[in-house]
Amino acid sequence: MTSLGKNPLLAEKTSIQKAGVWAKAHQEIIAVAGILFLFTSIGIPYYLHSQAKSENDAKGVLNLGQYYLHSQVDPKNGPFKSTMERDQQALQTFQRIITDYSGTSTAKLARFYVAKTQYSLKQFTQAYTSFDSACRELGGTPLGEEAYLGKIISLEAQAQWVQATTLAETFLRDHSASFIAPQVHLTLSNIYLGNQNKEKALEQLKMTVKNYPDTFWGREAARLLENLKS
Numbered sequence: 001m002t003s004l005g006k007n008p009l010l011a012e013k014t015s016i017q018k019a020g021v022w023a024k025a026h027q028e029i030i031a032v033a034g035i036l037f038l039f040t041s042i043g044i045p046y047y048l049h050s051q052a053k054s055e056n057d058a059k060g061v062l063n064l065g066q067y068y069l070h071s072q073v074d075p076k077n078g079p080f081k082s083t084m085e086r087d088q089q090a091l092q093t094f095q096r097i098i099t100d101y102s103g104t105s106t107a108k109l110a111r112f113y114v115a116k117t118q119y120s121l122k123q124f125t126q127a128y129t130s131f132d133s134a135c136r137e138l139g140g141t142p143l144g145e146e147a148y149l150g151k152i153i154s155l156e157a158q159a160q161w162v163q164a165t166t167l168a169e170t171f172l173r174d175h176s177a178s179f180i181a182p183q184v185h186l187t188l189s190n191i192y193l194g195n196q197n198k199e200k201a202l203e204q205l206k207m208t209v210k211n212y213p214d215t216f217w218g219r220e221a222a223r224l225l226e227n228l229k230s
Helices: 008-025 027-069 083-100 105-120 124-137 142-157 161-174 181-194 198-211 216-229
Strands: none
Touching: 027 083, 027 105, 083 105, 105 124, 105 142, 124 142, 142 161, 142 181, 161 181, 181 198, 181 216, 198 216
């Protein structure tokens, strides 16, 4: 009698039979494995391609919104008859990015420009909310810091002096080396003046002149000091 070990054809047939029995008993596992394989080999590349396309499309819309922001305002010849019309068109364009391309990194940038345009349109409450979102989404970047300043000036525009003061003082304590620190100092001096605290306003202006003498902000602080003294 021939053993399996001495008859390779019989051994191979037996192995195939065993595999068939195992496959029949584990049909669901095989089906799931097949689906996972298809998703990995087809689904992921498609998803990455789709994301790349969405990112490129979002960038195109962002460029269009920025074009609107810098477009000419001319009551007769246009393309925009007023600054409000121009800014409203830009705002709608930036908001479209957030709605249609929410998963892209460009949508984070769009959030900042939405806030900036809302501020320009004097929609200060909405601007604060948008700047706050942009500040969180762009944290650790220059635009993230500018969004923080946007929060401060949005509160200032609403005469919310206490909240604005707290935000500005916190920023200067935690980010004293920031490129927008001199601007925050000047903003804080305006907030103090709005809150009838001239002494602290003068302190901020003097500090700005001393620490940033050769900058626009230092020169502006010097000019404001002269005006307050006169």
